[in-house]
Amino acid sequence: MKLKRGLRVDDAGPVGGEGLRMILSNTEEVPGRTIREFYGVVTGSTVRSKHFGRDLMAGLKNIVGGELKGYTELLVEARKEATERMVEQAKSLGANAVVNIRFATSSVAQGAAELFAYGTAVRVD
Amino acid sequence: MDGLFEFGVPALLLVIGYFAGTMAEQTHYKEIRVRELRLRRMPTTNLRRPPPHWRVREVALVTGCTVISVDYFKRFLAQLRGFVGGRVRSYESLLDRARRESVLRMKEEAAQGGFDAVINVRLESSNVSSPLRRRNGTTGVEIIAFGTAVKLARQP
Numbered sequence: 609m610k611l612k613r614g615l616r617v618d619d620a621g622p623v624g625g626e627g628l629r630m631i632l633s634n635t636e637e638v639p640g641r642t643i644r645e646f647y648g649v650v651t652g653s654t655v656r657s658k659h660f661g662r663d664l665m666a667g668l669k670n671i672v673g674g675e676l677k678g679y680t681e682l683l684v685e686a687r688k689e690a691t692e693r694m695v696e697q698a699k700s701l702g703a704n705a706v707v708n709i710r711f712a713t714s715s716v717a718q719g720a721a722e723l724f725a726y727g728t729a730v731r732v733d
Numbered sequence: 734m735d736g737l738f739e740f741g742v743p744a745l746l747l748v749i750g751y752f753a754g755t756m757a758e759q760t761h762y763k764e765i766r767v768r769e770l771r772l773r774r775m776p777t778t779n780l781r782r783p784p785p786h787w788r789v790r791e792v793a794l795v796t797g798c799t800v801i802s803v804d805y806f807k808r809f810l811a812q813l814r815g816f817v818g819g820r821v822r823s824y825e826s827l828l829d830r831a832r833r834e835s836v837l838r839m840k841e842e843a844a845q846g847g848f849d850a851v852i853n854v855r856l857e858s859s860n861v862s863s864p865l866r867r868r869n870g871t872t873g874v875e876i877i878a879f880g881t882a883v884k885l886a887r888q889p
Contacts, residue, residue, distance in 0.1 A: 632794035633881045635781060635853045640789035671746055672753035673804025674761070675834070676873045679861055680800045683875060687796065709794055711877060713859040721861070
């Protein structure tokens with residue numbers, strides 16, 4: 609029955625998507641649960657580039673300073689997608705949780721960035 | 734007439750950058766303080782596991798992300814600073830704002846989901862640069878905060 613109490617990812621706000629039920633955590637174990645099985649590292653990544661309009665706005669923002677909202681949105685969306693892909697992979701392995709999640713960013717080319725999420729897929733009680 | 738363009742435009746940008754930048758910073762700091770007060774009851778730690786007496790019912794990953802850029806005036810100050818070296822104060826406040834904003838967003842996400850605390854908080858930063866302004870190198874800095882939100886059986 610405990611499984612049912614696992615947080616639905618779609619309740620957790622920005623991370624996750626439709627119909628995914630997966631416990632996500634960046635701790636080494638899921639607090640309050642015991643890990644029964646390891647499925648290994650799962651990864652998800654996406655490469656995004658900024659679109660012209662957003663870039664133009666960011667250029668203007670460079671004069672007055674402050675938050676570049678367009679970029680923030682873009683990166684949040686991209687990270688969400690990377691996480692979803694990671695979750696899909698974990699799901700296909702039969703896991704119900706991903707622990708020790710890490711995020712990484714790298715720029716592939718000018719104006720394009722790769723967002724990367726990885727963690728260990730496990731089954732918990 | 735040429736001189737007007739060569740010196741007039743940068744000078745105008747400096748003035749705009751100074752006033753708009755200072756105003757934006759002050760309002761942002763005011764907002765940050767209010768939100769931090771509102772969320773002061775939510776313990777946030779970078780310890781890897783919750784204290785042993787906490788009975789954790791539910792966990793979830795929460796993130797907060799901010800991309801921030803410097804204004805024209807501050808960039809100018811920093812360039813001047815580059816000649817003599819030392820503390821670049823104008824950038825310090827910028828990163829401080831971005832970092833606190835990211836943590837706040839993370840905590841707000843946790844609060845929205847009804848969580849009681851956030852453990853194992855990590856902060857990372859990366860550069861966001863654009864192809865259009867390559868000469869300036871960085872157009873923005875991204876700060877991401879993420880951690881594991883926990884729901885407790887009883888308040889700590």
